[in-house]
Amino acid sequence: MPVVTKQQPEDEGLVARMQSGDFDAFEEFFNTYKRPVYTTALAITRDPFLAEEILQDCFVKAYRVRQRLRTDCSPLPWLQRVTTNLCYSRIARRRAVAEPLTALISNLVADLTSRPDQIAESREIIEVLQRGIDALPPKQQTAVILYYLHGYSLAEAAEIAECNVGTMKSRLHYALKALRALLPAERRAPAGAAKVSTGEL
Amino acid sequence: MSCRRARREILEHFRFRQELGPSSSAHLEHLVGCADCREEVGIDRALVEQLRRALQERVEGHAPSAAAWDQVRQRTIDRPSRPLGARVLQWGRLFPAAIAGVLMFAIATVSQEGLSQGSQSPQPAGQVQQLDTAAAVDDTPDWEPPWWMKYRTRPPVPTIAGGPMAAQLPDMLGTSADMPPVSGRLQ
Numbered sequence: 020m021p022v023v024t025k026q027q028p029e030d031e032g033l034v035a036r037m038q039s040g041d042f043d044a045f046e047e048f049f050n051t052y053k054r055p056v057y058t059t060a061l062a063i064t065r066d067p068f069l070a071e072e073i074l075q076d077c078f079v080k081a082y083r084v085r086q087r088l089r090t091d092c093s094p095l096p097w098l099q100r101v102t103t104n105l106c107y108s109r110i111a112r113r114r115a116v117a118e119p120l121t122a123l124i125s126n127l128v129a130d131l132t133s134r135p136d137q138i139a140e141s142r143e144i145i146e147v148l149q150r151g152i153d154a155l156p157p158k159q160q161t162a163v164i165l166y167y168l169h170g171y172s173l174a175e176a177a178e179i180a181e182c183n184v185g186t187m188k189s190r191l192h193y194a195l196k197a198l199r200a201l202l203p204a205e206r207r208a209p210a211g212a213a214k215v216s217t218g219e220l
Numbered sequence: 221m222s223c224r225r226a227r228r229e230i231l232e233h234f235r236f237r238q239e240l241g242p243s244s245s246a247h248l249e250h251l252v253g254c255a256d257c258r259e260e261v262g263i264d265r266a267l268v269e270q271l272r273r274a275l276q277e278r279v280e281g282h283a284p285s286a287a288a289w290d291q292v293r294q295r296t297i298d299r300p301s302r303p304l305g306a307r308v309l310q311w312g313r314l315f316p317a318a319i320a321g322v323l324m325f326a327i328a329t330v331s332q333e334g335l336s337q338g339s340q341s342p343q344p345a346g347q348v349q350q351l352d353t354a355a356a357v358d359d360t361p362d363w364e365p366p367w368w369m370k371y372r373t374r375p376p377v378p379t380i381a382g383g384p385m386a387a388q389l390p391d392m393l394g395t396s397a398d399m400p401p402v403s404g405r406l407q
Contacts, residue, residue: 042297049289057284062275067282074284075292082296148274167268168275173236191235199267 034094037085045085049078052095055169056102062164063106065153073105096179099165103179107157144202151201159194162187223257226250230257231264 033051036044056077060070080101081088088094152160158180165176166187177187230247251258 045297046289046293049292053284053288057282058279061282062278065278070282071284071288074288075295078292079295082292144270145274145277148270149278152271152274163271164275167272168279188232188236195235195264195267195271198271199264202267 032090034085034088034090037082038088038090045082048081048094052098053078055095056098058169059099059102059164060106062168063103063160064110065149069109073102073109076105077101096175099179100181103157103161147201148198151198155194155197159190159197162190163194166191221246221250223250223254226254226257227260230261234261234265235268 033044033048037048053074057070057074060073060077061067064070064073077098081094081098088097152163155163161180162176165171165179166173169176171179173184173187177184180187180190182190226247230251233244233247251261
């Protein structure tokens, strides 16, 4: 999903028109950016209803502060920032009562070890990763979603997360390290994909 | 090239979609000859692929509902701007609480000042001399300070007049024995 934070042709004048009171411009603004905002909210919350609430809250906020939005660059980084903040403020309480991750992982790993190798790439592995993503610290989780789901570049993800590129790299590194540690050694890679061929280099 | 360095740099290339340039020939040579590093890099690549799948599964098949825009519109464009009177009225709900707070502060301040004035009771000396002592004594009720004032009064100054050290005091101070007994507060 190509996402860029630089001004796109369709962005030109959109925020300015909103600021001048053009209601159609706000609808266009909503339709242009609803998808990435909703995707981020859904990836973090995993709850379609909550994600839609956050989507609405994000655009209501954008409308209220439209006079302060910059017109010389894409509003998407700002929208993504607001979205992640809304998500983590909403799910803070749910995290506190979440089931301990270690127990879940232990159960899944116990099941996995009793099954043949061909299911290494199965639902259980993905489920372990899903739980692992949920358990990541918010900053690492945001980095993973921005970089690996949205496909932002390091610079763009860093801009959204309001950090420098080195920090973004560090967050991604620690996130992958944490996710990899959750998987049992023999299940860290699907069968046949564990070795990189030198030809790919 | 060590395995540690090769893994770190190659993993960074793969993770961050960086191009392998001519300077990567050393990495390539290392990978060709090191099965452990090939496996390590392969595992990491597989993890990233699985991570992408896991993330994609979170959002697949979902989209904002058609009613989302209507909801946003109702909360923004269609929302009637509240007149000034309504906003004043909203803040006006806090007015009784504000008045109560001011009153409580005023009462507390006045009572504190009254207490402090009553305990000092400065009066001119002449006026005190004109009072009829007996009548004053008769009219004065048996007043006892409240419990909280007992702890605020100054503790009594110990008197050494007539005490066991009284006779030795002149010698200790190097003064004559005619010195009047020391008593009362020190100036």
